[in-house]
Amino acid sequence: MALFFSAAVAVLLLLCGYTLYSAICLLQNYLAARKIGVPVRIIPVDHINPVWVLVSQQVVSVLKRLPFGLGDNNITKYNYLGFELAIRWKSHEEMGDAFILCSPGRNWLYLGNPDIITTMLKRNTDFPHDSELTAMLDVFGPNIATAQGADWKKMRKLIASCFGDSNLEPVWQESIAQASDMGRYWSSQPSVDTVAHDTRTLSLNVMSRAGFGKVYPFKGHHEPQLKLGGTSLSYKEALQTILENSIVIMVLGTKFLAKPWLPRSLQRLHYACASFQGYMTELYEAEKKNSLEGKRSDRNLMTSLVRASQQETKESLNENEIYGNMFAFNFAGHDTTAHNFVWIIYFLAGNPQVQDWIHDEIEHVLGGRPREEWNYKTDYPRLKRCLAVVFESLRLYQPVGLAKWTGEHSATLQVGDKTLVIPPKTMVSPSHASAHTDPKYWGPDSLTWRPSRWIEPGPPSSAPGDLDGEEVVTPVRGTFIAWSDGVRDCPGKKFSQVESVATIAALFREWRVDPVTNPGETLEAARERVLRFIEEDTGMVLLVQLLHPERCPLAWKKR
Structure with a gap:
């Protein structure tokens, strides 16, 4: 009994520690996102978190059933893989050419304007592929998908x-x-x-x-x-x-x-x-x-x-x-x-x-x-x-x-009449489902x-x-x-x-x-x-x- 109690306490402490760590990371990322100057939507877990990926569909499905309009929230809108297909261009219609999803893991800047998307994709030095995400492709050797x-x-x-x-x-x-x-x-x-x-x-x-x-x-x-x-x-x-x-x-x-x-x-x-x-x-x-x-x-x-x-x-x-x-x-x-x-x-x-x-x-x-x-x-x-x-x-x-990112350095990007200063290690993603159907x-x-x-x-x-x-x-x-x-x-x-x-x-x-x-x-x-x-x-x-x-x-x- 004592062993079981000790194990339960250890698990509880780990969960509390992880929750506190995530909250601190989320606060830091939110403060960084606010400085960029575009609308921010907060999600409690990075949508590419491996554990979250396994359970997100089930969790989101349950949350959508909440009464009194509680099922319409940032988690059910944005916090799962493939959310872009559900919202298409509507989030950009609401928030403009750019918005940020802020999570404990990373900040994700989404771009919906075709001219801005084209400019970003042309600037490969400022917005390279995320080497952390693509490194796994090196399983048989270095390749064009991971090289810089x-x-x-x-x-x-x-x-x-x-x-x-x-x-x-x-x-x-x-x-x-x-x-x-x-x-x-x-x-x-x-x-x-x-x-x-x-x-x-x-x-x-x-x-x-x-x-x-x-x-x-x-x-x-x-x-x-x-x-x-x-x-x-x-x-x-x-x-x-x-x-x-x-x-x-x-x-x-x-x-x-x-x-x-x-x-x-x-x-x-x-x-x-x-x-x-x-x-x-x-x-x-x-x-x-x-x-x-x-x-x-x-x-x-x-x-x-x-x-x-x-x-x-x-x-x-x-x-x-x-x-x-x-x-x-x-x-x-x-x-x-x-x-x-x-x-x-x-x-x-x-x-x-x-x-x-x-x-x-x-x-x-x-x-x-x-x-x-x-x-x-x-x-x-x-x-x-x-x-x-x-x-x-x-x-x-x-x-x-x-999915691009800013790498180890900040980058600037013109969005409308604003020049955004995007911090290091910020993900930058063209909203293809929006651009393809706007x-x-x-x-x-x-x-x-x-x-x-x-x-x-x-x-x-x-x-x-x-x-x-x-x-x-x-x-x-x-647009394509x-x-x-x-x-x-x-x-x-x-x-x-x-x-x-x-x-x-x-x-x-x-x-x-x-x-x-x-x-x-x-x-x-x-x-x-x-x-x-x-x-x-x-x-x-x-x-x-x-x-x-x-x-x-x-x-x-x-x-």
Whole structure:
């Protein structure tokens, strides 16, 4: 009894100590925030606090039910991951172009004005990436996502050369092949509730081919999966295991995962990391040898990165930097693209007229040619409506946001007629969900999914229905930052666009999709239900995503 009492007292003292420490930190941060001169909203816990992330949704859900208007408070408005989707532009409408969320952990300055966002993103020296948040990505070595200064410039130069058209051709070809096989699988099923699983498979297979030259056939989630004999992991199995457990790996690190006393699941994760490292080393050594001997090899990101590095003398990447960047490519490009595919497919299921609209373009551009004859250089630039579908989905639901900070020094930023002095270690975040949907820039239907807003008809002199005369609209800079902006925009931007457009073209050339109707439900009512489902079911785990797409099955039919 005495032992239990002592333990309870110790726990209570720890909680009291932590509460007091948090209160002191919150007061210090609040005083610093007040000096900046913009509206401040206080939240009791930093919304990226790992423990809070685990329980925040449940706590916020309970608090929202409080009576007498008590459920409408800063915690329920701002104190959870993904709160931006719920408020969109409304907080900036209330508080102006900038406001601060003040927590015990950090102060977060949110920017809603496109011009201010653009200016901030251009000033990479004053507003760098937060090295404390991105350091975990160094799990396989330094990379472009974590590098700063001269190291970043070196990496950016070499990596930019690896995302040219010669390396995007395999992305185009593999996306078409994978999407065609996925469409055949889906249309063979009476209903499909595995869209999220299957689009992740497609994305992984495209990345395997374009990144490492490894080709794998598409297998639907309910199809028998090819298993290798023994306990060894194939390249794809190793990469898939790593991507599905990337947060665990980044938090614990590969060295810790090597401990022999860990549970079997974590030991298998370490084995996947070691296997993946082994495959990368094998490819690296082979390509280095080919480069030195002047031999040609398959064009993919890995070989291009090795060759580009070999050609530079003073600014080459070392072996660990190549491995680190290949992991960063896979981590950044896999789930983000797969999640956007899910939104695209569900939005199209609820909008049959948009399916017909893009099908007209696909038929116009590709005609009756077999998929083997689809040409990246000539066909991809003409599939503008397909690209508009990609843009519109990302406009409403961007899988990952942006977070900069001021680093170890203060920075100034012009907001309206004020020059803000922003203290060191202040987070600075573009309010993308606001900029992407503000009616001032996107019109009164800014929350409506309407891909045609991205297409400008041809000039008056063009023939009626001349699809080749259409152009993709360039939005006001700073109102669409799905791939960031400025000098540190996403190097894989074109990669994801090509993959997405090729997938859409391959799927919707041959098939159309509808929601499966419930008993007594009309097809039109089912489509309306799908659109409501997208809005209600979208939330944030690690990324913003549809949380339970399996609850809304779809039916695919041949055109």
